[in-house]
Amino acid sequence: MHAPADAHVHFALHPDHPPAVIAITSGPTSDAARSHLHDAGFRSTGPTTMVLARIDREEPHYTAQAAQLLQQYGFTTEIAPALQEEIDTEWTWGNYPMPWCTRDEIREVSAEAQRIHDDIAEGRLIIHLHADDGHNTVAVGSYSTGVRRHVHLHGENHMRQENDTAFATEAQAVAEFHRLYSVAVRPGPAPHTDLEQTVRQLLAGTPPATFIEHAPVPSVEPPVAEPGEHEALLQDLFDQERQWERYRPFDETTIASHESLTVRAEFDHEARHRTDVAWTIAEYDGPVGDRLWHATLTDGTPVDLIHTVLHHLDAPPLATAGEADDVLREAGWHPASHPARTTWTAADAITFEHTPHATADRWMLYGGNNLDRAAWTIRLSAGVPHTLLAQLASTAAELFPSPTRPIPKPQPQPAAIPRLPPPVPTRRP
Template structure:
């Protein structure tokens, strides 16, 4: 067994922008030895002290756990961030996979084979001559630079790609491919899938020194969250101290409904919501007392009370925000944006809160959540299409304060006192 002194430390954390990719940050006199072991396990260097594991089979947490176990046996010390540990401990859903039994180990082995094919293509060990679409997925013919199975037919994409035929002769492999797929055949490799593009993009990125502290902070900093009973206390205060909100009876004791005097705002609170994924609040705005619903929001248990307070108080007495975009308070607070084809995510520097915009979604057009990723979020506020820029901007401002409070919070006026009483006004909406 290789020997390594126990004076090198490896910290594993989810990549702040590309989940579930994992960043390993190394430190200590023998960190080069640790990096060598990680390289053999498929990790790639992106900086003097950082390495990244990004796979097309989305199994980074599983292989990170195996890497950590191996490093421990070699004498290194390791640390795994809480969000990543939750990913490791969570049993994923198998879904559809072309394996005879569908057993977890068999699926994982097939996905690992697909990962090796992807790596061989990316590293130039497997040259793709032709590709086609068979009506269901991508197929291809290629040649390995060396090995027993030199000429192969491939079927599938991403983690479903597999070798379906092998040939001793390149000309025979190409001729058979033309016979099978005829006019659908195209020269060269197929365009990269979105997942392949994301994986190669993250492997090319170098983690800047300023962002390494963000990654380390993500392993230790928990997102702000409401304590037991805080939502109940806020609801009671809202109904007792705000005469414009009136409580309505319901058929059961587990739900309280508060209606605004304008009859255009309604808030429903579920007293039995306990788990981090349970919706504790449902808030909606209507186009008049008997009009259609313009937009709605769901808020899970554990969401910090200042965010709920901001949302309800802003509905009651909106502040003018001009033409500013919702992300402007986040830009000023030095949050980091990351763009994808379908969404944009802004993250606090300490990775405790994120604000996500899914441009083409209807129900979850905007999502504000606590934690490193949405799947394991400590809490979440989901807002539908139609919500106004002013509402979003105020939520973003409060989130920025929660993620990075000023050095003298005792001198700040309470949130409620900063929101002036005003006559409700017409608000622009995001469609």
């Protein structure tokens, strides 16, 4: 006879670090429910709380699987509405380097990266050396449990994988690693990424009162274009700006060509998802010249930003508008330096990113502070005019002003000089 599954499990997004998930258990057989949750990847952070935090950001997907498993065993489960919305939303990585993979195949790659992360975090995989090969973080390590294997790793977070070659001894693996990466080799594991640090902090545990006594802090939502706004902007372009001509080679595509024959904008009427490219804009060196630069804008991009790009192409300013960094600094956006890029963020709602060594996506402006789950994205290639970047930054700052922007103090006004009453004339006797 099995004990009755008399326990209740409530699932909700972590209030500070979504899409991580919190499970709160209650009832006489909650220990049994917690055992099943542990097998599903949840880790205990208190007597009644468990957390699921992953480096592949797939917590809602695996939470849904855990809830179904608990229901099969007879436990009562409850999923908060915000978490249910995340479960129902089939998102994709915005900059996934293997676009040919299906969603299930992407999850397989990410699950393997999660396994490697867990093996390192729990001491089953010992990292001896690491290096930067110019594109990825690479490492060499040995499994200390089970079949002893010595492997090379490449990539970070949800993209970390084992190389195909396994070595018979640690010495062979280390020697080959030194041969491949030479002076770039460094001892021990690479520093934790920001995502790894967040995951480990969440799994370290937070007092349960944090989740019960305090309401979740509302996240700052980036501005997003409403349905139909892009179509209206395109129609206004042809109705009010006579220098643009319309071509529609396909039912789903409209092309706007400028009278100078050096600028072209293509609009996809079928774009629906936040990662779908709605606009492709390019400028050329003369009517039959080479392309100077190009940009892509996804479906949720606010129309004010699209209008800024089109207006700049139609009538570029004669005088320089300064640098985008200067505009954002004056607007009070938060700067952050990374190994290969610089970002400016306004209250976690809009991010402006510069990757100086990139060609296709040298500049990016996107809604939110996480490119992988951005609400919308503008990508601009190398060669984009600095005046356009500055105008984009200015429009973004107006669209979402930073709450930390210092308010200038009023200048003290000089004290007013009191006017004396006019002299009273004296009468002569």
